[in-house]
Amino acid sequence: MSSVAALEVFDRRESEVRGYIRAFPTVFDRATGSTLVDADGREYLDFFAGAGVLNYGHNNPAFTRALIEYLERDGIIHGLDMATSAKRAFIEAFERIVLAPRGLDHKLQFTGPTGANAVEAALKVARQATGRSTIVAFTNAFHGLSLGSLAATGNSHYRSAAGVSLDDVARLPYDGYLGADVDTLDLLEKMLDDPGSGLDLPAAVIVEAVQGEGGINVARATWLRRLRELTAARGILLILDEIQAGVGRTGAFFAFEESGIVPDIVTVSKSISGSGLPMSLVLLRPEVDVWKPGAHTGTFRGNNLAFVSARVALETYWADSAFTDAIAAKSALLRSELERIAADHPEQGFVVRGRGLMYGLACDADRTLAGRISKEAFGRGLVIETSGAFDEVLKFLPALTIDEDELRRGLAIVRESLDAVLAG
Secondary structure, eight states: OOTTGGGHHHHHHSOTTOOHHHHSOSOEEEEEBTEEEETTOOEEEESSHHHHTOTTOBTOHHHHHHHHHHHHTTOOOBOTTSOOHHHHHHHHHHIIIIIGGGTOOOEEEEOSSSHHHHHHHHHHHHHHHHSOOOEEEETTOOOOSSHHHHHTOOOHHHHTTSOSOOOSEEEEOOTTTTOTTOOTHHHHHHHHHOTTSOOOOOSEEEEOSEETTTTSEEOOHHHHHHHHHHHHHTTOEEEEEOTTTTTTTTSSSSGGGGGTOOOSEEEEOGGGGSSSOOOOEEEEOGGGOOOOTTSSOOTTSOBHHHHHHHHHHHHHHSSSSHHHHHHHHHHHHHHHHHHHHHHHOGGGTOEEEEETTEEEEEOOSSTTHHHHHHHHHHHTTEEOEEESTTSOEEEEOOOTTOOHHHHHHHHHHHHHHHHHHHHO
16 A cells, blocks of 8 residues: 555544644655655655654664663653652753753753643743733744643634633734834833733743744844843743744754843743653743642653653753754754745745744745645655744754755755746
């Protein structure tokens, strides 16, 4: 049976909610590094990385070996929030490699396995810590699809599926939303200080330093610093959603590092396990950690296999600057090639934006173009997705471990696909 024919069972039995299978219609069978292989043996170069889950590539051998060894010695797999040796080793590594070098003193809360679970916990604890309910979120934000996180998410496609009202979130414009010359925080400051604005003093502001699903929108470091100053001066907690932009995706471990700010709460998921195993956590300044024991739980908050590969990822890639130096070199290559594509097609009005290995080629002149390029590229052996309110942004999320030859090969496929689409 061909890989395409094998899709019949998914059409017949899987819910209509399925999404990526429609964009990439084949049955994938195995993968390594930046290469996916389908059931027919056809290879695909991966510029998708599990929507940012696989920053270190597929089946990274360093993680695979550690996981096999852990399983073979009958290590604890499911531990709820009990103490295990795997969790202890991860916490110690995270403290030593991530927190201490950055001067962070945050506590770690292990939530359920998804990023939305981490956001839900962050919003709840912010409301408990402040005694206030309003959350400020931004245009084009994506924070998850469970009801609390969905209320902070901007996209109407996702919001319309809620079936109930989405309350207690005020929406304000993200950096650049009103143009490069407008500082959108002028509006936030005015509304916070004007008792007639209708904006109640918020419990927290939640923001992505780089918006992924929203279209690869990058907040300026000066904008983030001002946001931190505005919130700190008024006793408003600042939550940085690092679920997609974190764990090296923008170059540094955290996307907010470039700005030099210290958030009150940070949500982390996707690539934190390194191996693609489900894991999420919330970082809390100690004074914000007002939880009572058992006040927020989740059956799979103790995925010990994820702790094992997460520890190995930290020790393998983050003990020195070699990894971030390599990301910077590949980032420069990616940006220069995208800018060349944009320059070669001035009639399309392409805009290149991003940081690290998180880039977008925005196609505002023709909002169907990114989707058509993605489809054409898949036929040529490249998996690449779109993002933005209209799916108008071709989104580049290659593994951080991709080599330069693979990166160049994928960019060549993008160029060929664009030319084929424009040729009609």
